[in-house]
Amino acid sequence: MAHRTSRTNLIYRFCLYGFLKNQRYFAPFWILAFLDKGLSFATIGILIGFREISVALLEIPTGAVADTVGRRWAMIFSHVAYVAAFLTFGFTTSLYALFVAMFAFSIGEAFRTGTHKAIIFAWLKSQGREKEKTQIYGITRSWSQMGSAISVIIAAALVFWLENYTVIFWISAVPAALNIFNFLSYPSSLDFAGDKKPQRMEAMLSLWQATLSCFTSKNLRRPISESMAYEGMYGASKDYLQPLLQSVALAMPLFTAWENTQRTAILIAVVYAVLYVLGSFASRYSGPIALYLGNEQKAARYLWAAYGGTFALLLLGTITHWSILAIGSFIVLAVMQNIWRPILVSRVADEADEHAMATVLSVESQAKSLGVSLLAPLIGFAIDRMPTEYQLTPIAILGMAIALVALLTSPKLPSPDQAEAGSQGSDPS
Template identity: 45%
Template sequence: MIFRFSLYGFLKNLRFFEAFLILALRERGFDFLAIGTLISIREITTHILEIPSGAAADAWGRKLCMVGSMSAYVACFLLLGAAQSFAPMAIAMVLYGLGDAFRSGTHKAMIYTWLRSQGREKEKTAVYGYTRSWSKMGSAISALIAAALVTWSGNYASVFYWSALPSFLNVVNLASYPKALDGGCHGLKKGLFAATWQTLVDSFREFKNLGPLRRLVGESVAIEGSYEVVKDYLQPVLQTAALTLPVMAATPAVHRTAWVTGITYAVVFAAGSAASRRAHRWESTCGGNEPATRHLLLLSGIVLALVPVTLIAHLPWLAAGGFVALGLMQNLWRPIHVGRFDENSSEGIGATVLSVEAQAKSVAAAVWAPLLGACIDASTANSEPLSPQALWPIGLPALPLLIAWLCRRPAKMAPA
């Protein structure tokens, strides 16, 4: 099953548009506020459906919800390729959010159910890190293929259409998962809504009684909710950096940007794949998952705060290095952090608990996306090419990161 879990992540991350999303929307005439609003629509949709979808997965069957998620992605990517105005783009983003809501937490819960059935619970960080590494490898390969597609077509629209194919293949992969991975669901015999409601009640009762779960969600909001929005701004940074290259001077700007972006994203995702696979080593080196995640909160906050400094100093390549470092830390963080949720929640509501976490992150992203977009628009005055200094607002999410770290500092020993 580890191969099947890894195949799911590999296919899921063959999103050829991922390295070019902001550039593709800019090509169609959207300003940063409109782009931020579209991202916010996606996140709000995820927010509305996140907990019900997790409860539905635990109540109706995780496999069914995962197949529905991949089907929503197929429809979304086809619409993103065809849309030229805000309204159809917004509809596509609703489908995107629907797909995200029904898969987030659900597949991880299936992995942990399988590990428990095999008596391998202690391997959760290593196994999840391994499967996540294949997800990132899919992203790395996707970035290079996308660069070739953009070069071949001369625009960014084709990458949306091609992204629908891997999602369709994932429908086939997930549909053949064993039924046992649905876990301890209430089952359809209780009725769809009755089963979902019961799972929701169970999960909220657990959150109410367990303070550690609430703290874990707060940390997810700080480090992952902000990164979800900030990470895509690497694209305009690379677009600016590509113009400074002494090589490929005679190459059309879109081709140069495509290859610089594609190669950089491939490096980011390949390094992220290696980091995910070694997350358990970081955990062991730091002395456990608590100190490991505390160090990552601090390091991420410092790096994110320094990225605007490098942009203001006209050092786009150094800023790009900061984004790479943030990506590495995210891929160390996630396998360790997900394991902490599994340690603090019960088997029957695993998908719901992780969906609560994902919902909280989507709220943070929905707030940050239009806010950062409006701040950047105010700094750019719609100038082209984009000045790197105008991207300074992307450092604002460093504040909640550092606050989360301060709340996690070990208590000092009382004097004897």
């Protein structure tokens, strides 16, 4: 009974990590905060691209560090870097200092992404619960989304009250610091996948083999390339919901007695709270959704089709100036991403070696970062050159094109009869 309680408490701590991690009060105002500092969309795109390139360059080595020096300590260092980044974002208006802060943020992202998922999956395997990967990761991710829903309400209240975006960066450092104490409560057995810390040469060989497998293994190469396209496009475009909401807030005949920043804060709070709550439920039920659609592979194809269709709705909403449809499209994209992410990570984890899990998941996250780094500056430059009322058109067209390519290149899945025949013909040993 005590052992079962201990296992449950550890899942609670995994969920607490996600909840605290997403107390990023600047996230719903990220683009607006940079615009307030005098940056153009193109400069913001370059800054985001710099962040993602930095993450991509650091991703694999930090994953290897996590697999060798200990995954808990990698997570602790990650959140120390976050605290430094958030404080710098809040205190500076210098573009050079913003790049320094973004690099610190990239260090935090690089040490975090892949590492905590590796902790969860290694623990599930040690408990004989490997088949629950999608479900458990979906639950922890749902808590992340609930954390985001609460954080946007807190952030909007602060912006409404102070009419300033600076404080939301400072406040974001607090939950990041609290998460450090959460990691210290994790059992030391979660530091490594095996029984002992690997030697340096063994670690380098493991890093090389794990990285190479991501390119040579067809079963790994496909989901990683899909991550680069799907997550890259979503990551590069999702924050443009913020200026859309700002324009809608300023055009509304309601709350005219309030300042523009206050009206924007209220609308962002409402829309993002809905977005995050729906995302939380979507993530929680990603496992059952994948089972309902057949398996993770089939679910991915359905999601790609829905992805392209949603960008088509965004294009329609932009062309017709029907802002509600455009806003709804961003919300649907966020909901689908929260279904997609656990399914994608499960597909990668199924093909990865347990001892190099953090490295392989870091390669996947690196591919995602590379996608964002390529697309973010492109989107930023395109938006700067579009008429204000049609600024979202490049996002919609590019999203539709990426979805179409993914569907056209998607491998055909075996029918149920073929799959059954294949399994009967294989050697169970």
